[in-house]
Amino acid sequence: MKSLPIFLDLKGRTALLVGGGAMALPKARLLRAAGAELRIVAQEPDPEFRSWAAEQRTALAERPFRENDLEGVRIVIAAGPDDLCRAVAEAATARQIPVNVVDRPELSSFLMPAIVDRDDVVVAISTHGSAPVLARRLRRTLESQLPARLGPLAAFARRYRRALAAAVTDPTARRRFWEAFFDGPIARDLLSGDDARAGARMLTEINAPGWREAPRGRVALVGAGPGDPELLTLKALRLLQDAEVVVYDKLVGPEILDYARRDAERIYVGKAPGRHSHGQAEIAEILLREARAGKRVVRLKGGDPFVFGRGGEELEALLRQGVEVELVPGITAATGCAAVAGIPLTHRDHASAVTFVSGQGKDGPPDLDWAALATRRHTLAVYMGVASSARLSRELIAHGRDPRTPVAVIERGSLPEERKVFGTLRGLGALIADEKIEAPALIVIGEVVRLAAEAPRDLAGDLALAAAE
Numbered sequence: 450m451k452s453l454p455i456f457l458d459l460k461g462r463t464a465l466l467v468g469g470g471a472m473a474l475p476k477a478r479l480l481r482a483a484g485a486e487l488r489i490v491a492q493e494p495d496p497e498f499r500s501w502a503a504e505q506r507t508a509l510a511e512r513p514f515r516e517n518d519l520e521g522v523r524i525v526i527a528a529g530p531d532d533l534c535r536a537v538a539e540a541a542t543a544r545q546i547p548v549n550v551v552d553r554p555e556l557s558s559f560l561m562p563a564i565v566d567r568d569d570v571v572v573a574i575s576t577h578g579s580a581p582v583l584a585r586r587l588r589r590t591l592e593s594q595l596p597a598r599l600g601p602l603a604a605f606a607r608r609y610r611r612a613l614a615a616a617v618t619d620p621t622a623r624r625r626f627w628e629a630f631f632d633g634p635i636a637r638d639l640l641s642g643d644d645a646r647a648g649a650r651m652l653t654e655i656n657a658p659g660w661r662e663a664p665r666g667r668v669a670l671v672g673a674g675p676g677d678p679e680l681l682t683l684k685a686l687r688l689l690q691d692a693e694v695v696v697y698d699k700l701v702g703p704e705i706l707d708y709a710r711r712d713a714e715r716i717y718v719g720k721a722p723g724r725h726s727h728g729q730a731e732i733a734e735i736l737l738r739e740a741r742a743g744k745r746v747v748r749l750k751g752g753d754p755f756v757f758g759r760g761g762e763e764l765e766a767l768l769r770q771g772v773e774v775e776l777v778p779g780i781t782a783a784t785g786c787a788a789v790a791g792i793p794l795t796h797r798d799h800a801s802a803v804t805f806v807s808g809q810g811k812d813g814p815p816d817l818d819w820a821a822l823a824t825r826r827h828t829l830a831v832y833m834g835v836a837s838s839a840r841l842s843r844e845l846i847a848h849g850r851d852p853r854t855p856v857a858v859i860e861r862g863s864l865p866e867e868r869k870v871f872g873t874l875r876g877l878g879a880l881i882a883d884e885k886i887e888a889p890a891l892i893v894i895g896e897v898v899r900l901a902a903e904a905p906r907d908l909a910g911d912l913a914l915a916a917a918e
């Protein structure tokens with residue numbers, strides 16, 4: 450973070466504005482809206498500025514800036530000629546008064562954000578002067594997405610805070626009340642303007658006994674996708690933002706964990722250097738412990754929890770103990786990596802079947818039906834296949850797959866470090882060794898690989914031939 454966003458209470462405090470042109474007018478309006486006592490100094494104000502000041506009954510000193518204008522001032526904004534702004538900035542800085550010079554971040558000790566204003570709710574956006582147009586675009590997006598009556602909603606919550614604190618003394622139960630409130634019918638009534646019905650419902654809710662009971666914990670088994678946070682489902686995002694505890698493993702990166710609530714407890718259960726990896730029993734134990742403590746737990750797993758993710762084992766353990774479980778699928782590595790490589794896993798001309806295969810068995814090499822996997826017009830998406838790639842290639846060829854079948858290997862697909870390499874089934878082991886491919890990587894085997902825009906020309910050249918065969 451380049452600077453700390455804070456909200457300053459200016460009600461009844463003096464704010465000095467130096468300047469009376471088109472750039473100063475929006476700042477004058479803003480300071481006025483924040484409840485500041487405005488002191489304005491402008492040697493030659495625009496007529497529009499002058500009439501605004503008269504309308505607002507704001508004193509406008511039509512003379513040059515003087516250092517003693519800074520007396521008793523809480524903040525200063527300057528907009529005007531360069532030498533004037535520089536003088537104002539220097540004088541304010543010498544007196545340690547926060548100063549902003551419009552469009553001159555280098556002269557400013559604080560920056561003015563782009564603002565979405567909904568009374569009690571204010572959203573401030575800053576790019577630290579790097580891209581004001583981007584800040585304005587973000588503001589426009591937020592303006593269009595945030596409900597107009599957000600302010601009254603927040604004001605309503607403020608009015609009931611005390612009453613609720615008296616009725617529900619447990620802070621966790623109170624937080625849950627507010628979460629249900631903002632998701633539920635009372636908030637909807639307020640947003641649609643039915644304040645009377647919201648008030649009546651609120652009284653009923655506050656007096657309902659349910660809030661005093663210990664909350665019941667639950668676990669959501671959530672697929673996080675292959676790594677790019679934009680590949681999270683909306684449901685995964687919502688649950689992640691709502692979770693009190695997030696239990697995650699190695700394939701879930703910080704980019705995704707950033708979407709969890711700041712105060713959520715994060716428990717890592719993957720392998721760490723020099724540490725044993727958590728066994729399934731241990732992970733189930735952690736999930737049970739947290740759910741029994743009444744927490745909302747998200748068990749976040751890379752890809753889809755039920756595709757080579759051992760989600761099934763965790764689900765069984767939780768259900769056996771009577772814990773409420775919600776399942777949220779994720780984009781699995783096969784579909785995620787195929788998409789980033791531009792490979793359609795099936796295609797009416799080239800592949801009428803796709804099989805997800807694990808390159809690793811429970812206790813060593815996988816026990817696979819090689820003859821079934823070696824059939825033509827059949828795409829294989831191989832997970833955990835880096836170490837066994839040479840064997841994979843040998844077995845498939847021995848069982849009849851064409852050695853010229855194209856292959857793609859996608860390492861860390863959808864992440865910034867993503868790599869894609871292409872070759873043929875015959876050379877798969879050597880390709881992985883030469884390119885020093887490391888897990889996590891997904892291997893795609895099949896004629897469809899030729900369709901990838903980045904596939905080398907000699908692979909693409911065989912495409913028509915293969916389709917015709």
Ligand SMILES: C[S@@+](CC[C@H](N)C(=O)[O-])C[C@H]1O[C@@H](n2cnc3c(N)ncnc32)[C@H](O)[C@@H]1O
Binds near residue numbers: 751786834860863890
């Ligand atoms: C234990 S499996 C978990 C699979 C996960 N449940 C899924 O649905 O994608 C781990 C394997 O998934 C594949 N994988 C997961 N994320 C990947 C990524 N971003 N890029 C390439 N392969 C990935 C790799 O083959 C890795 O060895």
